[in-house]
């Protein structure tokens with residue numbers, strides 16, 4: 001599916017923080033299956049010894065070790081090249097991602113502080129919501145520690161493009177009667193990772209849609225997370241699709257770090273793309289390279305409808321980013 005890293009020697013150390021959770025467990029499984037990974041450190045407040053013992057029986061190169069509780073956090077992070085952070089609470093019906101801020105901001109801040117101290121050169125992949133705020137928090141923590149490198153910090157927005165491919169392929173199949181493989185449908189999604197800050201650029205897909213289809217697809221991509229939250233009915237949000245998306249992003253990054261060229265993934269990074277609008281972090285397609293972020297792609301041409309969506313992205317994203325920065329800089 002996505003482990004084209006198969007031909008690489010196993011030499012990358014990955015730590016997953018929040019590894020026993022709804023995302024953490026399937027993400028740990030998919031990461032254990034990646035043959036480019038040599039060591040897999042699984043950290044959580046609970047249950048990691050069991051998850052690690054279970055995964056350690058799978059016959060792939062990665063050596064799996066579980067770490068439980070704050071006393072073992074530093075050991076989990078030691079030597080990590082890539083740190084993935086799905087630690088934090090998920091939404092319940094009726095909540096926005098921003099409603100998670102009060103709980104998750106502190107969790108992410110403390111985990112980032114430990115990473116800045118123990119593995120300052122690691123690449124940090126932030127899954128915990130609200131991503132629009134948690135990524136700026138990590139940046140500020142690393143800045144304060146004097147070890148910030150924007151090329152190594154990523155908000156994982158892969159699930160937005162995974163959903164966009166699926167939903168657009170479904171709609172096109174229905175409209176044309178021709179079966180379309182969702183993985184062949186590439187949709188650029190920019191902005192951030194919540195509601196109106198998620199902006200799918202359907203005009204750049206090369207496909208044709210009626211305005212009704214554009215309205216419906218745009219809404220579904222922006223609020224895809226809510227579909228899962230509603231269906232899980234109080235038992236959390238997307239976990240399995242997020243694990244797949246997170247494992248895909250991790251694999252892409254590892255391939256790029258190992259020298260593969262033209263590896264492009266969307267992600268939420270420190271970016272000049274919307275600097276004119278006063279926005280410091282923005283999701284767009286990014287070519288990954290040996291240092292992490294290599295080239296941040298410009299947005300390209302938007303049609304009039306997408307321009308109106310872009311106007312809505314800006315104030316919301318600005319507010320979310322500012323909230324994270326202010327929180328991180330509180331004493």
Ligand SMILES: NC(=O)C1=CN([C@@H]2O[C@H](COP(=O)(O)OP(=O)(O)OC[C@H]3O[C@@H](n4cnc5c(N)ncnc54)[C@H](O)[C@@H]3O)[C@@H](O)[C@H]2O)C=CC1
Pocket residue numbers: 017018019020021022023024043044045046086087088089090091100104107111126127128129130131156157158159160193236237238239242
């Ligand atoms: N970026 C994205 O596209 C997506 C992000 N998410 C977000 O991912 C986060 C995790 O979601 P789930 O796995 O469903 O939640 P969950 O509640 O099932 O798992 C979270 C795990 O984090 C652990 N945890 C809590 N505090 C911790 C700490 N200080 N150190 C280490 N581990 C800690 C918990 O013990 C638990 O095992 C949520 O914030 C959710 O909103 C979810 C889906 C998509």
Ligand SMILES: O=C([O-])CC(=O)C(=O)O
Pocket residue numbers: 090091097129159224225226228229237238
């Ligand atoms: O909807 C949520 O809260 C989880 C999430 O970020 C997503 O599924 O995109």
